[in-house]
Amino acid sequence: MKKFIAILVSGMLLMVSFTSIASRLTIEITQGEQTTTPVAIVPFGWQGTELEPPHDISRIIEANLKRSGRFTALNRQDMLTRPTSGAGVNFRNWRLLNVDYLVVGKVRETAQDEYVVQVQLINILSEKQLVGFSYPANGKILRRLANHITDLIYEKLTGERGTFNTRIAYVTSTDGKEPAYHLYVADADGYNAQSIVRSAEPIMSPAWSPDGQRLAYVSFENRRSRIYIQSILTGQRESISSFKGINGAPSWSPDGRKLALTLSHEGNPDIYIFDINARKFSQLTNSAAIDTEPEWSPDGKHVLFTSDRGGKPQLYKIPLFGGQAVRITYEGDYNAGGVYSPDGRYIAMVHGRDKRYRIALLEADTGRLQILTDGFLDEAPSFAPNGRILLYATAGGNNGVLSAVSVDGRYQQRLASQDGDVREPAWSPYNQ
Template sequence: MLKTFTRLLIPLTLLCIQANAELVIDVQGVAKPTPVAIVPFGWEGQAPDMPLDIAAVITSDLKRSGRFAPIDESKMLQKPTDGSDVDFQDWGFVGVEAVVVGKVIQSGANAYTLQFQLFDTFGRRQLIGYRMPASRGTMRGAAHRAADMIYEKLTGIKGVFGTKVAYVTALQQGKERLYSLIVSDQDGENEHKIMESKDPIMSPAWSPDSRQLAYVSFEGSKSAIFVQTLRSGNRFQVSGNPGINGAPAFSPDGRKLVVTLGGVNGNPDIYVLDITSRQTKRLTTHRAIDTEGTWSPDGRYIYFTSDRSGGPQIYRISANGGTPERITFEGSYNARPRLSPDGTRLAMVHNDRGNFRIAVMNIARKDLLVLSSGQQDESPSFAPNSDILIYATRQRGNGVLETVSADGLIRQKMASGRGDVREPVWSPFPRF
């Protein structure tokens, strides 16, 4: 099975040439997005039109990254679908630095091949040539993968267009609110409702293999933590103790959850819960609020929020227990820590002169960078490439999602669905 799969992914040509200097985006300062051209894809099949406008998906991905400015189709002097027809002089004249051409070839009732090439117009050479199989159902995913490869070749940063986000929506219906847990592609397309309830749903968290989500549900007016398998929809309750059951986050090996349990006497502390055996190990015992635990990517530490010093600040403790160490000192309110997958940065909700904003701390340098500009920004979550974050902000009283590059330079509002959208969490990289 795996063999067949890899055989189908034969690269047309794999040129291991480093990207041209002009094409590498300066991550420190994207004053001007790089002009590129994504030529409409050719179609070789029975139906009059191809199942999905591949070029449109790639164009939208690159545009939303903020690092590229795809030119309008009307400005293209030529629309080749094969690399051999690309006239570098024409493209240089239009001023684009890179060109993508390709086509979709139908090979069966629901079998297609997506083929594309990426060219450096100034260096006059091919940077990528790739061909991948697709069905109608996987066509969009294949287009996102193509965009990921193009993005990585041109920027040196791994693309996240093929990843997903999970989030919670609340929709007011008369006197009641309907809460939904949604999983969609990172561009907001392809929404799937995972769970729906008239009671609040909170704190979704991805398993490291992207197959499961843990979340908190208040069904029956009490809190409980569930783990749900996305494909089957099956779920099981892993924690339903008296008082708080909250803030789940998977361990890097996927076998444990860090959770917050409050108990009958309501003292929220950090626990590690073994998902299979349901056994818990208590890590903190302080009478303050200890919550919002999250694992460091190497599995050694658990970072969490605690107000043991008065206001909430971020601490870390060895995943085996021990004495917590305070991590944040700047400002009166730092909460909801999330580490970048590369382990170098810590995102948090930070009170910035009365506004709750997303800030990122460089762990080695300890300096804090405020990334967002709202008043009630919350729930930061890193993309798996550690380069972008997603978080919730408010727009005319409703929660909407925004992404921001980790350097704070590129901020994008995500197309929002209906209702109040909150608690976005970015999935890990998909495993092919």
């Protein structure tokens, strides 16, 4: 098991109203892939008035690729030459260093805080350029651009879409005399964490809208539960559900027009559908048991939910347009909080067995269940938009931390924060 710390983060804070603490996440790869592709990301050339560009783009790309668990990167000091474009590459040198692919580029300052970034991905064996782009950029978007470039490289080399230019949301809490709950949004690598809600009362269940522009969440401010929808860009929010009892577990429909949610004002928790434009609620389940944690299926046809109608919490699904709920989990005495992979093939859940709570993956077609994690208090699984990685919350010492595991179970990493308890990760959809 290979251990190394990939990056230490001190997030660049934008000035937004609620930002007080940078919730710094440290990412550590705790278990890597068996086979990795050797790449070299050469330090980018720099032409500008300052000694260095505002961001080391090649370092960001390198950290991203390493963090994916599928690449090893040649150390900078082992590079014999440092070309900044495809034209200057000595292929034989790189072949001797066992490098399969090379990333070269340069950053040129064209005006105050204006840059042009050029990047090329080169296949050392075939001696061909695989990706080549030139981008205008200002200082503010350089880091995002580096993530975007990583996406291009990753997709070219793996055939899968990258998720480096996406975001994660998560909830933190700090104890003490004045407990504080925050809802944070950060880049997928943990950088640039910004608090978008701060409250003395609990915040729960963040859920991204399918366009990645809004977050629905539950807040207990004023000592009652409410569901809010908040715009990421403006920070403005609206309360959409404040019934007596539970207002919880929002889940967006794939078209972003509706929310499935849990209400208990009729006496016990049932699943409801809320039409955002029409502002109307309709009841989907009606049982004397607990029905909660709705999750819209990616095809939009049914809703997955947790119910203890059989005595213990298990996962059920119910068609949206008429029909009975069907139980879908049978292994273990506790299955809850189910979420679909983006392609609908898998359902990840909290799986309780032998007094341990771990994340398990159910293959929807075959019903095959696979336990993915080895904690004892694992919860809140959330798929990366490419379906390859699951983020989840786990116990780390006395505080909750976030972990990630690949759906094949081969690769794990841990995202720890210095600021109290971190939980309820929600991975954003692709940026649009």
